[in-house]
Amino acid sequence: xxxxxxxxxxxxxxxxxxxxxxxxxxxxxxxxxxxxxxxxxxxxxxxxxxxxxxxxxxxxxxxxxxxxxxxxxxxxxxxxxxxxxxxxxxxxxxxxxxxxxxxxxxxx
Numbered sequence: 451x452x453x454x455x456x457x458x459x460x461x462x463x464x465x466x467x468x469x470x471x472x473x474x475x476x477x478x479x480x481x482x483x484x485x486x487x488x489x490x491x492x493x494x495x496x497x498x499x500x501x502x503x504x505x506x507x508x509x510x511x512x513x514x515x516x517x518x519x520x521x522x523x524x525x526x527x528x529x530x531x532x533x534x535x536x537x538x539x540x541x542x543x544x545x546x547x548x549x550x551x552x553x554x555x556x557x558x
Contacts, residue, residue, distance in 0.1 A: 474514075477546070484534070485530065486500050486512075487500065489528065495516060496516065497513055499513055516550070522552055523552070524552065525547055525548060525549045526547070527545055527546065527548075529543065532544075
């Protein structure tokens with residue numbers, strides 16, 4: 451089991467309606483026997499999900515959008531699993547923690 455922490459402090463969210471956008475993290479998980487799930491959900495979100503479909507080319511992509519008017523920090527933990535041969539369970543489990551900073555920035 452491995453753990454990784456990704457700080458998105460320099461990739462801040464601004465709480466201005468003109469700047470709202472989903473932020474994405476590509477897990478690079480895409481094989482038939484590979485998986486990704488949210489093991490600890492974010493707290494202050496409008497969107498916090500893993501999408502894996504034709505729109506992501508079947509890669510597991512984590513998407514986050516902060517709750518409206520929320521300013522502060524948030525985090526999510528994603529569990530990824532790889533290394534299965536199809537007949538046995540995954541041999542490599544990784545937990546990835548992503549930390550967010552949401553800032554208040556209003557433009558005139």
